[in-house]
Amino acid sequence: MSRLAGKVAIVTGGAGGIGAETARTLGRAGAAVSVVDIDDEGAAAVADEICSDGGSAIPVRADVSDEAQVAAAIALTMEHFGRLDVLHNNAALTSSDFLARDTMVTDLDVEVWERTLAVNLTSQMLTCKHAIPKMLAGTGGSIINMSSGAAFTGDRTRTAYGVSKAGVNALTMYVATSHGKQGIRANTIVPGLIITEAVRAHIPEDMLASLGRMTLTPYVGEPSHIADLVLFLASDESLYITGQTITIDGGMSTHAAHVGNDDA
Numbered sequence: 001m002s003r004l005a006g007k008v009a010i011v012t013g014g015a016g017g018i019g020a021e022t023a024r025t026l027g028r029a030g031a032a033v034s035v036v037d038i039d040d041e042g043a044a045a046v047a048d049e050i051c052s053d054g055g056s057a058i059p060v061r062a063d064v065s066d067e068a069q070v071a072a073a074i075a076l077t078m079e080h081f082g083r084l085d086v087l088h089n090n091a092a093l094t095s096s097d098f099l100a101r102d103t104m105v106t107d108l109d110v111e112v113w114e115r116t117l118a119v120n121l122t123s124q125m126l127t128c129k130h131a132i133p134k135m136l137a138g139t140g141g142s143i144i145n146m147s148s149g150a151a152f153t154g155d156r157t158r159t160a161y162g163v164s165k166a167g168v169n170a171l172t173m174y175v176a177t178s179h180g181k182q183g184i185r186a187n188t189i190v191p192g193l194i195i196t197e198a199v200r201a202h203i204p205e206d207m208l209a210s211l212g213r214m215t216l217t218p219y220v221g222e223p224s225h226i227a228d229l230v231l232f233l234a235s236d237e238s239l240y241i242t243g244q245t246i247t248i249d250g251g252m253s254t255h256a257a258h259v260g261n262d263d264a
Contacts (some may be wrong), residue, residue, distance in 0.1 A: 004031035004231070011033060025231050058077075088144045173243050192252045215251060
């Protein structure tokens with residue numbers, strides 16, 4: 001319980017998947033957690049679970065692409081807990097129906113492009129904008145942004161998603177550079193294949209099995225693996241780490257897979 005004792009954390013997209021597991025992990029480590037999500041019922045369920053486990057948490061409903069709602073969410077966190085030390089920007093668009101509309105550039109609707117950037121990238125800028133002054137009023141803080149391998153490799157679909165995540169990588173470096181001497185650390189996590197309900201909803205099982213064979217570990221990623229890395233970056237154990245892009249993908253991105261073989 002001592003790793004984050006006395007610290008306050010905000011987790012966006014905290015109602016399910018990686019966000020929910022991360023919120024629970026930070027809560028078990030002693031942090032008071034503000035569970036932020038547009039899904040207020042899901043956020044409340046996660047916050048209740050943290051409290052039932054002996055921790056402290058509140059649910060906060062917010063569309064993090066809207067600046068007024070972001071400012072209100074951070075203000076509510078400060079009102080309730082009195083400080084802010086950790087910001088985990090996890091919120092992103094993961095709906096299968098929406099992702100299916102994110103195509104190649106020549107077929108891409110501007111509405112899809114703008115909404116993707118608003119939720120995946122602008123939201124992270126807005127939370128940083130409003131969280132950093134609160135962190136500076138205390139002893140500094142740690143910002144942990146979520147990116148994707150799609151930021152580094154092109155594909156025929158999900159153009160807006162990949163571009164939005166590439167922007168996250170740049171945002172992290174600019175925040176780390178601008179505020180490092182003030183005690184603000186910022187790092188990016190690049191997750192690989194992490195099995196969540198959202199992933200299962202838009203990737204067929206046979207494709208998941210194929211992707212799993214491309215990892216160098218005997219198992220595929222779970223939300224707890226990301227949560228443990230967030231915990232490390234949120235803690236004082238990582239005080240000398242900032243401005244970094246950290247890949248956690250079971251080694252998938254470090255080798256060339258052999259298509260058609262059972263082993264990568």
